Amino acid sequence: MNNVVTPAAEKQLLEIARSKGLETGRDRLAVMKPQCGFGELGTCCRICYMGPCRIDPFGDGPKKGVCGLSPDTMVARNLLREAVGGAASHVGHARHLLLTLRDALNGEAPYEIRGEKRLFALAELFGVPTKRRSAKDVCRDLVDIALQDFGRQDGKPNNWLSKRAPAMEQEMWEKLGLLYSNPHNEIETAMHASSMGNDADPVTLLLRTLKIGLVDGWSGLALCTDVQDILFGTPQVTTVESNVGVLEGNSVNIAVHGHNPVLSEKIMEWAGKLDKEAVAAGADRINLVGVCCTGNELSMRHGVPLAAHNAQSELVLATGAVDCMVVDIQCIWPSLPQLAKCFDTAFITTDEMVHIPGARHIEFEPHHANESAQEIVRAGIEAFAKRKGKQVDIPKLKTTAVVGLSLEAIVGILSKVDAKDPLKPVIDNVVNGNILGFAGIVGCASIKFRDGAMTEKMIKALLANNVLVVTTGCIAHICAQDGLLTSEATGKYCGDGLKAVLTALGQAAGLGGPLPPVWHMGSCVDNSRIVDLLGAVASRLGVKISQLPAVGSAPELVQEKAISIGCSFLALGTPLHVAPAPRILGSQVVTKVLTEDLVNITGAKVFVECDPEKAAAGVIEIIKEKRAALGL
Amino acid sequence: MDKAIFTFIDRCVACKGCEIACAVEHSRAKSLFGALAESPHPRPRVRVENAGVHSYPARCMHCEDAACIAACPMGAMTRNAATNAVYVDESKCIGCWMCVMVCPFGSVSADPVAKKAFKCDRCPDRTARGEDPACVAACPTRAMIYATPEELAAHRRQATAMNAAGKPVARVAGNVDLWRSLKGGTQK
Numbered sequence: 001m002n003n004v005v006t007p008a009a010e011k012q013l014l015e016i017a018r019s020k021g022l023e024t025g026r027d028r029l030a031v032m033k034p035q036c037g038f039g040e041l042g043t044c045c046r047i048c049y050m051g052p053c054r055i056d057p058f059g060d061g062p063k064k065g066v067c068g069l070s071p072d073t074m075v076a077r078n079l080l081r082e083a084v085g086g087a088a089s090h091v092g093h094a095r096h097l098l099l100t101l102r103d104a105l106n107g108e109a110p111y112e113i114r115g116e117k118r119l120f121a122l123a124e125l126f127g128v129p130t131k132r133r134s135a136k137d138v139c140r141d142l143v144d145i146a147l148q149d150f151g152r153q154d155g156k157p158n159n160w161l162s163k164r165a166p167a168m169e170q171e172m173w174e175k176l177g178l179l180y181s182n183p184h185n186e187i188e189t190a191m192h193a194s195s196m197g198n199d200a201d202p203v204t205l206l207l208r209t210l211k212i213g214l215v216d217g218w219s220g221l222a223l224c225t226d227v228q229d230i231l232f233g234t235p236q237v238t239t240v241e242s243n244v245g246v247l248e249g250n251s252v253n254i255a256v257h258g259h260n261p262v263l264s265e266k267i268m269e270w271a272g273k274l275d276k277e278a279v280a281a282g283a284d285r286i287n288l289v290g291v292c293c294t295g296n297e298l299s300m301r302h303g304v305p306l307a308a309h310n311a312q313s314e315l316v317l318a319t320g321a322v323d324c325m326v327v328d329i330q331c332i333w334p335s336l337p338q339l340a341k342c343f344d345t346a347f348i349t350t351d352e353m354v355h356i357p358g359a360r361h362i363e364f365e366p367h368h369a370n371e372s373a374q375e376i377v378r379a380g381i382e383a384f385a386k387r388k389g390k391q392v393d394i395p396k397l398k399t400t401a402v403v404g405l406s407l408e409a410i411v412g413i414l415s416k417v418d419a420k421d422p423l424k425p426v427i428d429n430v431v432n433g434n435i436l437g438f439a440g441i442v443g444c445a446s447i448k449f450r451d452g453a454m455t456e457k458m459i460k461a462l463l464a465n466n467v468l469v470v471t472t473g474c475i476a477h478i479c480a481q482d483g484l485l486t487s488e489a490t491g492k493y494c495g496d497g498l499k500a501v502l503t504a505l506g507q508a509a510g511l512g513g514p515l516p517p518v519w520h521m522g523s524c525v526d527n528s529r530i531v532d533l534l535g536a537v538a539s540r541l542g543v544k545i546s547q548l549p550a551v552g553s554a555p556e557l558v559q560e561k562a563i564s565i566g567c568s569f570l571a572l573g574t575p576l577h578v579a580p581a582p583r584i585l586g587s588q589v590v591t592k593v594l595t596e597d598l599v600n601i602t603g604a605k606v607f608v609e610c611d612p613e614k615a616a617a618g619v620i621e622i623i624k625e626k627r628a629a630l631g632l
Numbered sequence: 633m634d635k636a637i638f639t640f641i642d643r644c645v646a647c648k649g650c651e652i653a654c655a656v657e658h659s660r661a662k663s664l665f666g667a668l669a670e671s672p673h674p675r676p677r678v679r680v681e682n683a684g685v686h687s688y689p690a691r692c693m694h695c696e697d698a699a700c701i702a703a704c705p706m707g708a709m710t711r712n713a714a715t716n717a718v719y720v721d722e723s724k725c726i727g728c729w730m731c732v733m734v735c736p737f738g739s740v741s742a743d744p745v746a747k748k749a750f751k752c753d754r755c756p757d758r759t760a761r762g763e764d765p766a767c768v769a770a771c772p773t774r775a776m777i778y779a780t781p782e783e784l785a786a787h788r789r790q791a792t793a794m795n796a797a798g799k800p801v802a803r804v805a806g807n808v809d810l811w812r813s814l815k816g817g818t819q820k
Contacts, residue, residue, distance in 0.1 A: 034680060034687035037645025038772075041811060054772050057806040058643055061772045071806075581814045585807040608814050 006451045009244050009308075009481055012395040013315035022339060024314050025447045041586030042075035048196035057586060069200065075587035076205035077194040079563070082583070083212040084190045086564025089330055090220025090525060091183045093260060095150060097227040100262050100366040102143050104231070105136055109366035111231055111262070113139055118229040118408075126163050139230065146227075149219060152182050161218035164226075166535040168544050169572055172602065178211045178571060183219035186211060202589045210602070213567025217531065221568065224525035228297065232261055235300035235404035235522060237413070242480035244312070245398035246305035247321045251287035252278040252384040254377065255307055255316065258328035259523065261297040263350055263364055264290070266373040267326060268298060274377050281385045286377070291316060292331055293523035296476055300404035300522055309477030310558070311445040314339055321392035324380030328364070329354055331444075331559060344387040346379040401480035402487075403520040405470075407532045410519070417508040423540045425505065430549065431632060434497035436466040437549030437623035440530045440574075441518075443565070444558035445474040448580065454612050455555050456482045461616030463517045466495040467623065468502075470533070473524035475556070485520050487513035527565050531572065546573025546603025549626040551619045553577040555612070566606075570594075573603030575622045577615050581608045633780045634716035637754070637768055639689060643775035644680065645808075646687035651676035653770030654691075657755055672745045677752040678767045685812040689767065689776060692739040692752035694718050700731035700740055700749075708749065717754035725749050 006014070017024050038044040043055035045065050053065035055074065064070055069077075104111035113119060116135050119142065123130050128141045145159050158181050162170065173179050180186045190212050193199040199208070229235075247253050254271055256264040271286040278286045289307035290298050298304035308316040310331050316322060317339040324346045325336065332349075337358030340347035349356055350364035350372070360379070364372040414422035429435045439462050441455065449455070455478045459469050471479050479485050484493070490502045494517050506514040521529045530552075538545045552569045554562045557578055566576055584590045594606045607622075609615040652664065659667035659674040667674050678691035694717050701709040701718060708724035709731055711717070720731075725748040731740045732749070743750035755765040763769060764778040777784070791801050 033682040034646035036647045037687075037808075037811070038647050040815075041645070041807070054647070056773050057645065057808045057811075058773050059806070060774050581811065585811045585814075588807065591807060591810075610814055 004451050005453045007453060007456070007478075007481065009395060009397050010312060010315060010450055012397070013244060013312065013318055016393045016395075017315060017318040020318065020342065022318055022342060023335075024318075025311070025333070025335070029447055038586075040581070040583060042078050042583035042590075043071050043586030045069060045074045045078070047077065047194070055586060067196065070202075072202040072587040072589040073200045073205065075584050075590045076202040076209070077199075079582065079584060079590065080190055080194050080205050080209045080212065082560045082563040083209045083216070083567050084187055084194075084564075085560035086562065087183070087212045087216035087220055088187055089561050090216050090224060090564065091187065093329065093525065094220055094223035094227065096260065097224060097231070097262065098143060098146050101139070101227055101231055102147070103366055105140050105143065110266075110370050111366065113230055114233040115229045115231065118226070118234045122226055122230070126159070142230075146223060149182060150184060153185075155181050157181065158183065158219060160223050161214060164222050165218060166539060166545065168538075172544075172573075173214065173571065176207065176210075176601065178207065178214055180211055180215055183215045186215045202587065203593065206590065206593055209567055210571045213564060213569075213571045216564035217528070217568030217571070221525045221528035221565065222531070225522070225528040228261055228525070229406075232265055232297075232301055234408050235406045236409050237402060238300060238303045238404045239400055239402050240299045240303050240305055240480075242306040242399050242401045242477070242485075243397045244307060244316055244319065245394060245396050246287075246289050246307050247316070247319055247392075247394045248284065248287045249321060249392050249394060250284045250388075252281070252283045252285070252323050252380050253287050253289060253321050254380045255289050255291050255322050255325045256294050256298065256327075257291035257313060257325055258332060259293045259330045259525070260328045261294060261301075262366060262369070263326070263328045264294040264298050266364075266369045267376060268302060268304065270370070270373040270377045274374065274381070277378070278381050278384065281381050282388050283381070283384050286380070291325070292477075293473055293525070294328065296403070296473070296520075296523040296526070300406075300520065306401065306403075306477055306480050309445040309474035309481075311447050311450055311474070317343065317345055319392055319394050320345075320387070320390070321394050323383040323387060324348060324376065326350060326376050327354065330561070332356065344383045344390070346383040348376055348379060350376070397481075399481055399483045399486070401485035401520065402516045403476070403480070403485065405519040405521050406526075407529050407536065410533065411536075413505065413509040413511075413515070416510065417505060423537060425501075427537065427540065429497070429501045433632070434466065434501045435468050436497070436620070437468075437551070437627065438470065439467050439619050439623075440470050440472075440527070440550070440552045441555060442472045442475050442527055442530070442552065443524065443554035443562040444556050445478055446556035446558045446580075449556045449610075452612070454579065454610075455479070456484070457612035458553070458555050458616045459484060459518060460493050461613050462619060463489075463493040463498065464495050465616070465620050466498040467620065468498060469518040470521050470530055471518050472520075472522050472526050472530065476520050476522075479518045479520070484518040485516045487511075487516060490514035490517045493517060524561060524565065527568075531568075534572070534574065543630070544573060544603065547626065547630060549623040549630070549632070551575050551577065551622050553615070553619060555579050555615060557582070570598060570604040570606070571602055575604050576606050577619055578606060578608055579610045579615065582606070633782060635759075635778050635780050636694060637691070637765060637776050637778055638784050639776050641683070641686050641688050641775070642808075643773045644687045644689060645773055645775075646680050647772065648680050649770045649772060650678050650689050650767035650776070651680060653766040654678045654752075657758065657766035675743070675750070677750065685815045689771075690737065690739065691767065692718065692754075693737055694752075694754060699734040699736065703730040703734040705730065712753075712756060715754060715756055715759055717756065718751070719753040719756070720749045720751060722746065722748045
């Protein structure tokens with residue numbers, strides 16, 4: 001790429017890493033290139049041992065797998081398995097949270113209900129009696145309802161989907177045969193259907209992929225967010241500091257990395273309680289910072305600073321200033337303990353499912369959360385004692401960021417403008433064109449795109465065209481570091497219409513400045529909050545979600561979870577932009593279904609574009625089509 | 633004329649199957665799993681290089697007027713009388729790397745263990761049996777062929793003739809062009 005514009009944090013941290021002779025993902029990517037075209041096209045099949053098979057995209061070599069599998073089926077099966085990988089991650093996360101909540105209610109795990117309001121709102125939605133009942137009793141019933149889904153073999157509709165998802169979309173899913181019952185059964189069936197000698201029809205495989213998207217969306221994302229809000233409270237608007245400059249030279253820097261606040265909340269609690277031990281060891285204090293999505297969780301509930309997104313997880317260690325990096329699940333690069341070893345950094349894995357060679361493993365399970373959390377925090381203090389006085393390299397980069405715009409927080413702000421009909425001010429401005437539409441720019445941060453500032457450029461192009469952007473996950477970190485989650489960004493980047501709306505809303509809500517143009521809605525599981533927002537707007541207008549002038553985008557796809565999240569949005573009918581290309585281009589059928597035919601099935605379609613300006617233009621074009629269809 | 637290896641860059645999808653096949657062919661075991669057990673591991677003499685949205689299997693061209701043969705002070709760079717391929721006679725090589733210096737294609741390197749010049753020998757055992765070199769045989773997209781220059785030229789003349797007659801030979805390329813165009817943003 002000619003226009004290399006590496007963001008400042010990466011630029012400085014890479015220089016530091018290189019000066020210390022540290023190997024990073026960028027070095028390994030350079031060695032890996034060129035990457036295998038069969039893999040990129042999705043036409044490499046390793047599912048049975050008559051293979052591995054590869055299809056020659058030029059048509060001269062093999063046209064089918066040894067078993068007779070067509071490239072269309074090969075691609076569809078591989079895509080389904082990617083989606084299963086993502087859905088299994090989110091459903092597993094949700095089940096862990098549920099069991100933690102159940103054990104907490106039984107007094108077996110040291111957690112409590114901090115989100116009573118959310119609990120009672122959900123109880124009402126699920127028909128749990130609340131009158132003259134304690135929060136704990138209500139919560140027990142709700143947990144039972146959620147756990148029923150994981151054990152049921154009666155084929156009845158899944159509780160979390162049937163009670164939580166918008167009605168019009170449920171009707172559509174029923175017609176398409178996409179409703180599911182037990183999420184585990186669906187994950188099992190998808191692996192079964194895609195193993196050797198089962199489903200060979202690319203279309204039914206693609207429909208099953210959409211179904212796995214629904215499993216991900218409702219028994220994964222929505223359930224995760226709901227239980228996290230019950231346990232730890234619903235996020236409210238908070239201003240935090242962001243970027244690597246949040247590390248402090250003379251503090252015990254503890255970085256939580258991963259996804260599950262069951263760990264990070266306890267680390268935060270004990271970081272507070274053991275602060276004196278850190279001071280006794282010669283530190284100013286314990287400085288807790290967040291990496292990746294568990295960072296988002298803590299930032300929006302407690303104002304904990306955001307240190308780094310996933311693609312910077314190695315680089316933040318290169319500072320030498322991280323005394324303890326404690327990780328739970330998902331997106332933990334196996335290279336991290338090797339980098340930690342170059343310094344005094346204690347790198348600690350905690351989940352029984354996540355062991356990494358070179359890491360210290362301190363098993364963290366909810367029953368003994370307090371004991372484990374203390375041990376982890378003390379490991380950080382010990383590491384600091386070894387590190388104290390040595391040189392660290394912390395780039396002086398820090399921005400502020402407004403985070404925590406949960407649906408409840410958004411409605412709270414809008415209620416100050418119109419208490420009876422909070423969504424009205426937004427809807428009116430969509431109708432009059434001040435807001436052209438909405439884009440959810442979400443997902444991973446990829447080293448394949450960071451040196452081109454893909455996300456930042458795409459978002460700025462959208463804002464200039466009056467598209468309001470919501471964000472989650474590692475993309476939210478990118479936005480925070482680039483200053484996009486601030487009032488100033490509204491004046492700097494927005495078109496006149498959007499600027500006027502955000503300024504008026506900010507004033508009316510008494511925020512002392514415009515609302516930021518990019519709304520931080522949480523971690524990657526909090527894409528459920530975006531779904532809830534879309535659902536609320538669609539229901540207020542009496543239209544389907546697929547009719548809204550709203551587009552999703554994963555501009556720097558990395559994880560299988562982004563595939564399953566994407567599928568959940570495709571099932572909802574939300575058009576999606578994605579970069580890089582998903583591994584579907586080896587099949588004409590799959591490519592056509594996802595980029596064209598799906599419009600007639602759910603209303604969604606996928607488009608791929610690796611150039612940020614063109615990607616934004618594509619989003620804007622779809623938004624304009626949707627507006628025209630609505631008569632706007 | 634003797635056969636040579638010709639490369640069609642449009643067809644390379646960077647699977648690196650040629651690299652693996654080359655290393656296996658130059659192992660003692662001549663099998664993948666056997667080769668992995670050997671120490672030192674056999675190394676490929678062909679390397680798939682990144683070329684923007686394309687990739688290219690780079691290896692020795694076995695030049696008719698080979699600069700490496702002319703430059704070698706020990707006469708170690710040798711032409712195989714049977715196949716016309718250029719190979720290293722390790723018993724004569726002194727590791728001065730003159731050949732590395734003069735090769736216009738970067739196709740001669742240094743064997744880090746043997747400390748001898750290291751390059752493609754165009755698989756003399758295979759070609760003696762009438763088989764294609766290992767890299768050519770392994771390529772799943774036929775990005776390389778083993779043919780005489782006359783054969784390739786004849787093939788091209790025929791295609792040109794069909795084109796001139798308004799009957800171009802259809803090129804089946806799936807979504808390959810689309811795939812390459814979409815790779816643009818991820819390439820430095």
